[in-house]
Amino acid sequence: MGWYLRSNPDYFAREKGETAVTDATPRLEVQHISRRFGGRAVVDDVSLKVMPGQVTCLLGPSGCGKSTTLRIIAGVDMQDEGKIFVDGQLVCDTVHRVPPEGRSVGLMFQDFALFPHLTVADNVAFGLKGSKAEKRARVEELLTRVDLLRFIDEYPHQLSGGEQQRVALARALAPRPGIMLMDEPFSGLDDRLRDDIRDETLSVLKEEGTAVLLVTHEPEEAMRMADEIALMRDGRIVQQGAPYNIYNAPVDRAAAGFFSDINVIRGEVHDLFTKTPFGQFMTPAMPDGAEVDIIIRPQHLKIEFDRNGNGPSPTPENGVPARAYVERARFMGSESLIEFRMDFDGSILKATVPGVFLPQPNTPMWLMIRRERCFVFPAKDPAVAGA
Numbered sequence: 001m002g003w004y005l006r007s008n009p010d011y012f013a014r015e016k017g018e019t020a021v022t023d024a025t026p027r028l029e030v031q032h033i034s035r036r037f038g039g040r041a042v043v044d045d046v047s048l049k050v051m052p053g054q055v056t057c058l059l060g061p062s063g064c065g066k067s068t069t070l071r072i073i074a075g076v077d078m079q080d081e082g083k084i085f086v087d088g089q090l091v092c093d094t095v096h097r098v099p100p101e102g103r104s105v106g107l108m109f110q111d112f113a114l115f116p117h118l119t120v121a122d123n124v125a126f127g128l129k130g131s132k133a134e135k136r137a138r139v140e141e142l143l144t145r146v147d148l149l150r151f152i153d154e155y156p157h158q159l160s161g162g163e164q165q166r167v168a169l170a171r172a173l174a175p176r177p178g179i180m181l182m183d184e185p186f187s188g189l190d191d192r193l194r195d196d197i198r199d200e201t202l203s204v205l206k207e208e209g210t211a212v213l214l215v216t217h218e219p220e221e222a223m224r225m226a227d228e229i230a231l232m233r234d235g236r237i238v239q240q241g242a243p244y245n246i247y248n249a250p251v252d253r254a255a256a257g258f259f260s261d262i263n264v265i266r267g268e269v270h271d272l273f274t275k276t277p278f279g280q281f282m283t284p285a286m287p288d289g290a291e292v293d294i295i296i297r298p299q300h301l302k303i304e305f306d307r308n309g310n311g312p313s314p315t316p317e318n319g320v321p322a323r324a325y326v327e328r329a330r331f332m333g334s335e336s337l338i339e340f341r342m343d344f345d346g347s348i349l350k351a352t353v354p355g356v357f358l359p360q361p362n363t364p365m366w367l368m369i370r371r372e373r374c375f376v377f378p379a380k381d382p383a384v385a386g387a
């Protein structure tokens, strides 16, 4: 067992502090967790909380340390620094640890592997304790909830991929874990099925009051599932909050760009303002001469028609129109994507509009930047290589 230290009741009693569990006690709390491999901090001072019945998504690009964080919480890897609490009780610091089976944690990974030689019922009952009748009752309850009771005596190979996934969910939920750790559990499914299974899974977990920490590298999945998103980059959590806030108030250019395509207009600050072909932007927090990036998502560009070589009049909300020519337009299903070649420097800006809008290439148009929808960041963003 090596570094696998068994729990020591006296030690935990001393360290755990507050013992009464109140409504404000997080089901899971991680404090300042770090993990180094070969001198590199793969997880770097990560802190987060998950309340009962809440879903927190750990979202970030491949290799940023999401799975490592989850493995530490599950107890199959150990942090170099930091503490983990379940219901306010310390379960792990760098000296002592409660083993994985003592943490009330359920696991669901992409590779969920049911036991092929066991029936659906026996798969779900696998981690259960109690009498045969009690186990059967719990298995039937869960299979009813995931709408698979009719398959109770079948074997995994007789089920579709999505059905197997739901059996895996029932199996993970069977022992009533207070916390469910999920590592990209839906990535093996095709798109339509995935949406349904995500939604079903979410409602089952909410009904059970489970605290969920879900790892994903897909922003759409995080937006769909999460009450709270923790955005991770290079081992650190760079921003944490409700999906709406993370999307609409990103901390930096990379955070903005993680959720959608972005348009970037570079400018330089003079006397609190930055002049661009789209008019002036107020940049009061930046010193004179500083380079700034003005960022706008494609759905927030305002497209105006050309009127005999003129655009609309400037307004304080939308600034000055800049002339552009349609490079190409594509129909994307629920929206159309139009790429514009800008008259002022030949650069390409992308705009999306709901429904069908497919202007011919080289059609002259005018673009405006809605001031309340743009983000302004210093151009020297340390998070963006080569910025």
Ligand SMILES: Nc1ncnc2c1ncn2[C@@H]1O[C@H](COP(=O)(O)OP(=O)(O)OP(=O)(O)O)[C@@H](O)[C@H]1O
Pocket (backbone or CB within 6 Å): 037, 038, 042, 060, 061, 062, 063, 064, 065, 066, 067, 068, 069, 217
């Ligand atoms: N046991 C280990 N020894 C050395 N390096 C490791 C070990 N485990 C993970 N790493 C490294 O830590 C980094 C983070 O890995 P991790 O699996 O946590 O990333 P992730 O965010 O889950 O990525 P993905 O989205 O691709 O699954 C990677 O660069 C990985 O190579």
Ligand SMILES: [Mg+2]
Pocket (backbone or CB within 6 Å): 066, 067, 068, 183
């Ligand atoms: Mg991973």
